[in-house]
Amino acid sequence: MATLRCLRRSALPRLSIFSRGVQTSADTTRLTSGTPEDSSEPFQVTLHEDSFHSYKCDTPSLDVSVTKDSLLDMYRQMQTMRRMEMAADALYKAKLIRGFCHLAIGQEAVSVGIESGITPEDRVITAYRCHPFAVLRGGTIKGVIAELLGRQAGMSHGKGGSMHIFTPSFFGGNGIVGAQVPVGAGIAFAQKYLERKTATFALYGDGASNQGQVFEAFNMAKLWDLPCVFVCENNKYGMGTSAERSSSNTKYFTRGDQIPGIQVNGMDILASHQAVKFAREWVVEGKGPLLLEFVTYRYGGHSMSDPGTTYRTREEIQRMRSTQDPIRGLQRYIEEWGVASEEDLKAIDKQAKQEVDRAVEEAKESPEPEVKDLWTDIYYKGTEPPFMRGREREEIHYY
Amino acid sequence: MTVREALNTAIEEEMLRDESVFVMGEEVARYNGAYKVTKGLLDKFGDKRVVDTPITEMGFAGLAVGAALAGLRPICEFMTFNFAMQAIDQIVNSGGKTYYMSGGNVPCPVVFRGPNGAASGVAAQHSQDYCAWYGSIPGLKVVSPWSAEDCKGLLKAAIRDPNPVVFLENEMLYGVSFPMSQEALSDNFLLPIGKAKVEREGTDVTIVAHSKMVTHSLEAAEALAKEDIKAEVINLRSIRPLDIDTILKSVKKTNRLIIVEGGFPAFGVGSEICAQIVEGEGFDYLDAPVERVTGADVPTPYAANLEALSFPDTPLIVKVAKRALYRTN
Numbered sequence: 001m002a003t004l005r006c007l008r009r010s011a012l013p014r015l016s017i018f019s020r021g022v023q024t025s026a027d028t029t030r031l032t033s034g035t036p037e038d039s040s041e042p043f044q045v046t047l048h049e050d051s052f053h054s055y056k057c058d059t060p061s062l063d064v065s066v067t068k069d070s071l072l073d074m075y076r077q078m079q080t081m082r083r084m085e086m087a088a089d090a091l092y093k094a095k096l097i098r099g100f101c102h103l104a105i106g107q108e109a110v111s112v113g114i115e116s117g118i119t120p121e122d123r124v125i126t127a128y129r130c131h132p133f134a135v136l137r138g139g140t141i142k143g144v145i146a147e148l149l150g151r152q153a154g155m156s157h158g159k160g161g162s163m164h165i166f167t168p169s170f171f172g173g174n175g176i177v178g179a180q181v182p183v184g185a186g187i188a189f190a191q192k193y194l195e196r197k198t199a200t201f202a203l204y205g206d207g208a209s210n211q212g213q214v215f216e217a218f219n220m221a222k223l224w225d226l227p228c229v230f231v232c233e234n235n236k237y238g239m240g241t242s243a244e245r246s247s248s249n250t251k252y253f254t255r256g257d258q259i260p261g262i263q264v265n266g267m268d269i270l271a272s273h274q275a276v277k278f279a280r281e282w283v284v285e286g287k288g289p290l291l292l293e294f295v296t297y298r299y300g301g302h303s304m305s306d307p308g309t310t311y312r313t314r315e316e317i318q319r320m321r322s323t324q325d326p327i328r329g330l331q332r333y334i335e336e337w338g339v340a341s342e343e344d345l346k347a348i349d350k351q352a353k354q355e356v357d358r359a360v361e362e363a364k365e366s367p368e369p370e371v372k373d374l375w376t377d378i379y380y381k382g383t384e385p386p387f388m389r390g391r392e393r394e395e396i397h398y399y
Numbered sequence: 400m401t402v403r404e405a406l407n408t409a410i411e412e413e414m415l416r417d418e419s420v421f422v423m424g425e426e427v428a429r430y431n432g433a434y435k436v437t438k439g440l441l442d443k444f445g446d447k448r449v450v451d452t453p454i455t456e457m458g459f460a461g462l463a464v465g466a467a468l469a470g471l472r473p474i475c476e477f478m479t480f481n482f483a484m485q486a487i488d489q490i491v492n493s494g495g496k497t498y499y500m501s502g503g504n505v506p507c508p509v510v511f512r513g514p515n516g517a518a519s520g521v522a523a524q525h526s527q528d529y530c531a532w533y534g535s536i537p538g539l540k541v542v543s544p545w546s547a548e549d550c551k552g553l554l555k556a557a558i559r560d561p562n563p564v565v566f567l568e569n570e571m572l573y574g575v576s577f578p579m580s581q582e583a584l585s586d587n588f589l590l591p592i593g594k595a596k597v598e599r600e601g602t603d604v605t606i607v608a609h610s611k612m613v614t615h616s617l618e619a620a621e622a623l624a625k626e627d628i629k630a631e632v633i634n635l636r637s638i639r640p641l642d643i644d645t646i647l648k649s650v651k652k653t654n655r656l657i658i659v660e661g662g663f664p665a666f667g668v669g670s671e672i673c674a675q676i677v678e679g680e681g682f683d684y685l686d687a688p689v690e691r692v693t694g695a696d697v698p699t700p701y702a703a704n705l706e707a708l709s710f711p712d713t714p715l716i717v718k719v720a721k722r723a724l725y726r727t728n
Contacts, residue, residue: 123469154502155502156500156504159500160502164497164500164501166497166501166505171465171468171469171505172497172500172501173500174493176488176492176493179492179493180493181461182459182465183461183462183468183493185458185461185462185465186464186467186469187468189465190465190466190469190471191469193421194470216458216461217461219458220452220455220458220459220462223453376503377501378537378538379540380506380561380562381503383560383561385639386593386640
């Protein structure tokens with residue numbers, strides 16, 4: 001009987017993995033110790049038992065060590081990123097931003113959660129929904145907004161736009177769905193080649209997850225034990241096609257074959273943080289690559305031209321926003337655990353808004369790129385051809 | 400020295416010179432290269448720097464781009480460029496455009512190399528020239544070498560170049576021997592990408608060719624010389640940047656232009672050179688229509704007699720040269 005009980009105990013959670021995804025509430029983490037006076041002193045909290053599911057590996061510990069400072073930093077960053085995306089939304093609607101613009105409102109616990117668990121020496125690469133990463137990885141809000149506006153002060157000097165923004169530790173901002181995944185494996189290859197004890201986080205969406213080259217990258221990364229964390233940001237829809245309509249297996253964390261994976265509640269910043277730390281340690285220790293699936297939700301449409309309501313119900317969006325919002329969730333922790341008061345958080349909100357407003361104004365003041373910059377950066381400085389042709393034979397730029 | 404040895408030497412010298420240079424591709428290591436271009440490198444440099452990949456072109460081309468963005472200098476071998484069509488998005492969009500899109504923040508020093516163009520008896524899917532495809536992309540440099548000296552000097556230059564370079568070799572030239580100058584034997588021998596070479600001087604007609612077609616063009620020039628026609632033969636060496644100045648200078652002298660290539664006629668290297676000459680001052684110097692000698696507009700057939708009709712050869716170039724000179728005998 002004892003054996004049977006033991007079997008049942010171990011079999012039950014295993015079954016649940018295959019019956020449903022992780023829960024995605026943003027406010028179910030519990031305080032398990034007192035909160036210290038000192039804002040930099042760690043204290044313990046415990047995640048909801050259904051925050052992670054794993055494939056071929058253990059789940060990260062549910063006990064998370066945090067500090068008051070780290071919680072407030074996360075809050076400030078998530079709030080600032082949301083404000084920035086809201087500003088981009090307004091600028092787009094005012095027709096100041098051209099072309100494509102993909103916003104990450106609702107998915108802040110992924111970008112901020114990743115940044116909270118890695119170091120500046122680690123590397124990140126993602127697809128086109130890239131604005132928060134560009135800022136968190138060493139860029140500026142002014143630089144991102146100016147890039148969206150096509151101005152000189154843009155992080156790519158106005159030549160990349162919304163989808164193509166880079167920093168020394170962030171490799172974009174890539175526009176071809178799925179192509180960034182093998183490129184990310186290559187960045188990890190370089191880290192291993194150069195014997196650096198660092199990790200690359202290569203992100204893609206549930207939509208991109210079915211691209212053949214994603215599996216090609218998985219295979220090589222596992223074959224060569226590259227320090228690469230493949231991160232599927234599952235926001236449930238690839239453009240307007242739901243995960244169920246695009247993927248024969250929607251448990252994205254299990255799709256790496258020999259690569260272990262973890263499904264993470266991507267709406268609770270503390271679960272994100274814990275999973276990222278676990279994943280970083282895993283790959284840096286030389287255990288080979290790992291898959292992380294963040295279950296998250298995008299509040300807006302796929303891009304600015306998509307109202308986001310033809311393929312999902314308004315009720316669904318409303319339910320996610322009102323009950324599982326990552327910022328509201330963290331706000332609740334901060335207030336309930338006595339980390340800061342509602343007034344303190346309102347002050348942070350105000351600061352975030354001011355910071356973004358100021359960045360928008362500064363970005364607007366930046367001039368458009370100089371005409372001569374049409375011709376720069378096609379080839380590395382000093383290695384250009386003698387000339388490049390413009391639209392007709394007399395429009396020639398000589399270097 | 401054979402073209403194969405020249406390429407092998409170039410890679411070895413650059414790997415000795417720079418620790419960040421490595422070779423990857425299908426069968427490059429233990430098998431010593433499908434065409435033996437990487438022969439012996441595994442023994443000399445080990446499996447960290449000579450990396451056998453799975454058959455997964457799009458994936459490993461993307462991986463090579465990523466390694467280049469992160470500071471390495473990958474030499475990515477395609478077993479043939481026909482297979483690189485699986486990877487062309489990574490070459491063009493990830494490799495060719497990141498530097499511009501990042502406003503000059505992220506260079507991509509990668510070399511994609513391998514045999515290109517028609518081989519012998521391998522039919523349509525394995526017989527295609529990609530010069531025009533890659534040559535149309537700003538941000539890529541594209542090289543199509545002919546001789547052993549070309550191969551050594553240009554491959555070394557490609558590996559040191561901070562831009563993505565597509566290096567298009569020819570399988571049928573791998574075993575061909577060429578004399579090497581003393582200078583070319585030096586481990587610091589570089590040829591400039593973007594410069595053509597006048598292989599034979601002449602005053603009556605200009606023949607521009609690249610890769611294997613240089614051999615046929617030089618043979619044709621020799622045949623024409625017997626009829627007292629002095630043909631100038633230009634070996635393009637680079638497709639992009641295209642050395643139009645050297646071609647124009649020659650046309651000003653000969654007033655007649657023939658372009659010879661193994662690629663399809665439509666939208667090809669010959670079409671581009673013709674357009675650049677006639678839309679500029681070259682137009683005023685032409686005494687005859689520009690002639691293109693190209694692969695036929697046909698998927699390459701397998702049968703020997705049909706294949707022979709699909710690609711330029713020496714007698715065909717002679718015939719067209721005479722037509723350009725209004726000589727019909």
